[in-house]
Amino acid sequence: xxxxxNVVELxxxxxxxxxxxxxxxxxxxxxxxxxxxELGSHLxxxxxxxxxxxxxxxxxxxxxxxxxxxxxAFGSALTDKGHKVAVLAVDPTSDITHGSILGDKxxxxxxxxxxxxxxxxxxxxxxxGGVARKTRESIALCEAAGYDIILIETVGVGQSETxxxxxxxxxxxxxxxxxxxxxxxxxxxIMEKADLVVINKNDGENATYTNLAKATYHQALHMFxxxxxxxxxxxxxxxxxxxxxxxxxxxSTNSFFTQIHTSGYLTKHRAEQNGYWLKQALTExxxxxxxxxxxxxxxxxxxxLEVKKGNENPFNAARKLLxxxxxxx
Amino acid sequence: xxxxxNVVELxxxxxxxxxxxxxxxxxxxxxxxxxxxELGSHLxxxxxxxxxxxxxxxxxxxxxxxxxxxxxAFGSALTDKGHKVAVLAVDPTSDITHGSILGDKxxxxxxxxxxxxxxxxxxxxxxxGGVARKTRESIALCEAAGYDIILIETVGVGQSETxxxxxxxxxxxxxxxxxxxxxxxxxxxIMEKADLVVINKNDGENATYTNLAKATYHQALHMFxxxxxxxxxxxxxxxxxxxxxxxxxxxSTNSFFTQIHTSGYLTKHRAEQNGYWLKQALTExxxxxxxxxxxxxxxxxxxxLEVKKGNENPFNAARKLLxxxxxxx
Numbered sequence: 001x002x003x004x005x006n007v008v009e010l011x012x013x014x015x016x017x018x019x020x021x022x023x024x025x026x027x028x029x030x031x032x033x034x035x036x037x038e039l040g041s042h043l044x045x046x047x048x049x050x051x052x053x054x055x056x057x058x059x060x061x062x063x064x065x066x067x068x069x070x071x072x073a074f075g076s077a078l079t080d081k082g083h084k085v086a087v088l089a090v091d092p093t094s095d096i097t098h099g100s101i102l103g104d105k106x107x108x109x110x111x112x113x114x115x116x117x118x119x120x121x122x123x124x125x126x127x128x129g130g131v132a133r134k135t136r137e138s139i140a141l142c143e144a145a146g147y148d149i150i151l152i153e154t155v156g157v158g159q160s161e162t163x164x165x166x167x168x169x170x171x172x173x174x175x176x177x178x179x180x181x182x183x184x185x186x187x188x189x190i191m192e193k194a195d196l197v198v199i200n201k202n203d204g205e206n207a208t209y210t211n212l213a214k215a216t217y218h219q220a221l222h223m224f225x226x227x228x229x230x231x232x233x234x235x236x237x238x239x240x241x242x243x244x245x246x247x248x249x250x251x252s253t254n255s256f257f258t259q260i261h262t263s264g265y266l267t268k269h270r271a272e273q274n275g276y277w278l279k280q281a282l283t284e285x286x287x288x289x290x291x292x293x294x295x296x297x298x299x300x301x302x303x304x305l306e307v308k309k310g311n312e313n314p315f316n317a318a319r320k321l322l323x324x325x326x327x328x329x
Numbered sequence: 330x331x332x333x334x335n336v337v338e339l340x341x342x343x344x345x346x347x348x349x350x351x352x353x354x355x356x357x358x359x360x361x362x363x364x365x366x367e368l369g370s371h372l373x374x375x376x377x378x379x380x381x382x383x384x385x386x387x388x389x390x391x392x393x394x395x396x397x398x399x400x401x402a403f404g405s406a407l408t409d410k411g412h413k414v415a416v417l418a419v420d421p422t423s424d425i426t427h428g429s430i431l432g433d434k435x436x437x438x439x440x441x442x443x444x445x446x447x448x449x450x451x452x453x454x455x456x457x458g459g460v461a462r463k464t465r466e467s468i469a470l471c472e473a474a475g476y477d478i479i480l481i482e483t484v485g486v487g488q489s490e491t492x493x494x495x496x497x498x499x500x501x502x503x504x505x506x507x508x509x510x511x512x513x514x515x516x517x518x519i520m521e522k523a524d525l526v527v528i529n530k531n532d533g534e535n536a537t538y539t540n541l542a543k544a545t546y547h548q549a550l551h552m553f554x555x556x557x558x559x560x561x562x563x564x565x566x567x568x569x570x571x572x573x574x575x576x577x578x579x580x581s582t583n584s585f586f587t588q589i590h591t592s593g594y595l596t597k598h599r600a601e602q603n604g605y606w607l608k609q610a611l612t613e614x615x616x617x618x619x620x621x622x623x624x625x626x627x628x629x630x631x632x633x634l635e636v637k638k639g640n641e642n643p644f645n646a647a648r649k650l651l652x653x654x655x656x657x658x
Contacts, residue, residue: 032389039643082536271637278636281647286615295656303577307607308600313377315370315466318610325615327624328657 007039011046014145015214019118022145026120029137034292044137047144054143055257058164059176060154060190066200067153069240070108070155070174075108077246078149079116084148086118087111090135090154090164095167119146132163139167169266170256171197172249175236177206177213192224194233196252202237202245210237229265231256330658336489340375343474348411348447351474358466361619373466386585387493389483389519390503395529396482397436398569399503404437404577407478408445415447415476416440419464419483419493447476461492462609468496498595499524499585501502501578506535506542506566521553523562525581531566531574539566558594560585625650 013021025047028040053072061067075085087108111117120138139150154164173194191197197217202210217235227233234252238245260266290296299321306312342350354376357369390396404414408453416437440446449467451568468479482619483493502523520526526546556562563581567574589595619625628650635641641649 041648045642045645048436048645141641213463242342270639274636274639274643275633277643278633278646281644282355282619282650283653285647286619287612289651289655290611290615293655304604304607309602310599313374314606315610316374316377317607318614319370321611322614322618324657326618326622326654326657328653328655 007042009044011043011050012090012139014043014047014141015050015145017146022118022141024054024121025141026138029141038261041139044140048140051140051143052148054139054148054150055170056110056150056168058152058154058168058171059174060171061200062163063155065174065176066240070198070200070238070295071151072108073238073240073243073246074150074249075117075149075249076110076114077243078155079111079114081250083149083327084112084116084118084147085114085149085151086120086145087151087153088120088135088142089139090132090152111250118142118145122169132166133277133284136277140176152223154242165193166273169260169269170253171251172196172198173218174198174200175213176201179210191220195227195229195231195256196246196249197221197233197235198249199237200240203239203242213237215254227261229269230263231259288297290322290325336371336375340372340379340473343372343376343470343503344379345474348474351470352446352449354465354470358470359463363482369466375471377469380469381475381477382453383468383472383477383479384496384499384582385468385479385481385497386582387481387483387497388503389493389500390529392484394503394505395569396503398525399529399567400480400482401437401439402567402569402572403578404478405439405443406579408440408443410579412478413445413447413476414443414478414480415449415471415474416482417449417464417471419461419481423540446452447471447474453456461495462606462613463605465496468546490566493524495602496591498598499582500525501525501582503527503529504542504546505530506538520549523550524556524558524585526562526564527578528564529565529569531570532568533638542566545632557629558589558598559592560588571638575625619651619654 010021010025014025025040025043028036028043031037033042059067059071071087075087078085094259108119111119135152139152142150152164152168171193173190173196175197177199199210199213199217214235214237223237236245236248236252238249240246257266260269292299303312303317303321307314307317339350339354343354354369354372357365357372360366360369386399388396400416404416407414412479437448440448464481468481471479481493481497500522502519502525503524506528522622528539528542543564543566546607550562550564565574565581567578569575586595589598618630632641632646636643636646
């Protein structure tokens with residue numbers, strides 16, 4: 001995408017629901033190139049006034065729990081009801097593995113060919129903070145394109161859930177029903193964030209353990225204090241293969257959104273999230289402005305060398321470099 | 330400390346080795362009050378040219394492993410040899426527990442009354458990043474006061490070790506010799522950072538398992554790639570109570586410093602650390618300048634309200650707030 005992009009044209013195509021334009025825009029937002037970041041940022045600003053109010057749902061669980069097949073089944077059930085569903089992913093490990101370990105499109109067969117679904121499962125690499133912000137901006141683009149349900153897949157390692165929590169309204173935790181050790185492998189802090197626990201792969205041999213697992217999770221959830229949303233977390237069993245229980249997941253989701261909408265929790269939670277993103281955006285923008293300032297670049301190189309040699313102390317050097325830095329007039 | 334501090338006088342007292350002045354200065358550096366931060370920062374700048382080259386040693390291990398008693402015995406052995414020893418601590422959990430869980434002075438009886446030792450075991454609370462920086466500045470103050478060995482106690486939870494690694498030359502990992510499960514409880518990534526493994530409490534019943542533990546740790550250490558310092562990590566057993574093995578710990582420490590001094594690794598490592606601290610200081614100073622700018626405060630409050638209400642998007646708001654922010658020609 002080397003040619004100059006027409007922001008107005010691209011944003012109009014996104015707003016009209018053009019999936020190719022949406023994919024292009026997300027690529028710009030995910031890019032680490034300066035001119036792409038610039039374009040992506042203008043694009044988000046142009047699209048935001050057109051963003052519809054969607055339901056933002058995070059889906060997490062340890063690798064192997066069947067997140068992709070669940071999203072395929074759950075997402076298809078939602079498009080059947082007339083929703084437009086977008087699937088995004090946050091993967092903090094992608095900078096290490098140089099590629100996403102999250103569900104590829106081949107494991108979301110139904111959604112991938114569904115005209116009312118947009119699947120974007122491979123997130124950009126890089127620092128988690130950056131990835132989270134990019135995902136937050138991608139959400140806005142999807143909402144501008146008319147998607148009223150955004151599913152965000154995370155990898156279940158703890159760190160990603162915390163940042164995803166700052167952009168979703170609801171968290172679904174997928175678990176397996178197997179003999180014993182049900183709670184093993186679930187990172188501390190993740191269960192506390194769950195608004196719905198789904199026992200996945202409730203088929204074949206696993207089904208034998210479903211009731212036991214339900215009891216175990218109910219008991220575990222009971223240990224946590226009442227949620228700020230005042231919502232009581234249900235435990236639902238489902239099979240992404242047979243489709244059993246998917247309806248119940250959908251019903252629980254609806255009940256959750258009805259409750260947080262009515263109680264005002266959704267509004268309050270989103271306000272807090274917006275405050276969080278303002279702080280994040282300010283920090284990123286501050287750093288970006290400083291490090292890309294032409295006055296900085298030469299001076300920084302020189303002083304960094306002196307600091308490394310030990311001729312100048314880092315704290316003093318920082319103050320020197322920032323002398324005269326502030327609002328111009 | 331409400332009265333205006335005389336930075337020049339206080340720094341002179343620190344450089345002359347006055348421990349009361351040193352303690353006062355560290356309190357300033359650890360403070361979260363704006364005027365204290367300002368004073369502390371001037372103080373560090375005044376002291377830094379007088380900082381001697383010390384050996385900076387991080388000491389870590391799970392709670393209960395006997396860090397405080399070990400530091401008491403090891404530190405006393407060092408002052409016996411004519412060294413001046415300062416003890417600092419980094420405790421990332423202190424903002425949760427509202428108080429340090431690290432060794433209090435009562436568990437460092439010998440060092441606490443040693444004229445050649447300075448013990449400051451209770452670190453300030455707050456965000457880890459901030460704590461680390463404060464500890465880094467406290468090190469500089471201790472070095473200006475003539476302490477040639479700085480021992481930094483950390484809590485063994487993983488996160489603190491990473492930040493301490495950016496300020497020490499050497500890491501000592503304390504472990505226990507007990508039946509089996511020796512490697513249990515040691516956070517991933519900590520053993521890779523160790524330059525010396527000390528099997529502590531090599532007395533009483535534990536002593537039975539010492540040889541087994543030595544073999545286990547040697548084997549575990551063998552799994553890691555060769556260290557950048559090219560140093561082969563020894564495993565030494567000691568008893569902080571009987572004093573056995575403390576001499577060997579000291580010898581291993583000396584060998585380590587001789588090697589990294591000769592090979593040039595120490596110089597290279599410190600240069601990298603200085604580069605790291607320059608980046609840290611720049612980020613902190615950038616944020617500090619922005620949030621304390623009088624032009625910012627009023628505007629930020631107003632725009633934050635609009636962002637929270639959803640009338641303005643966070644990314645656009647950040648750009649608006651930072652308009653005109655940069656070098657004032």
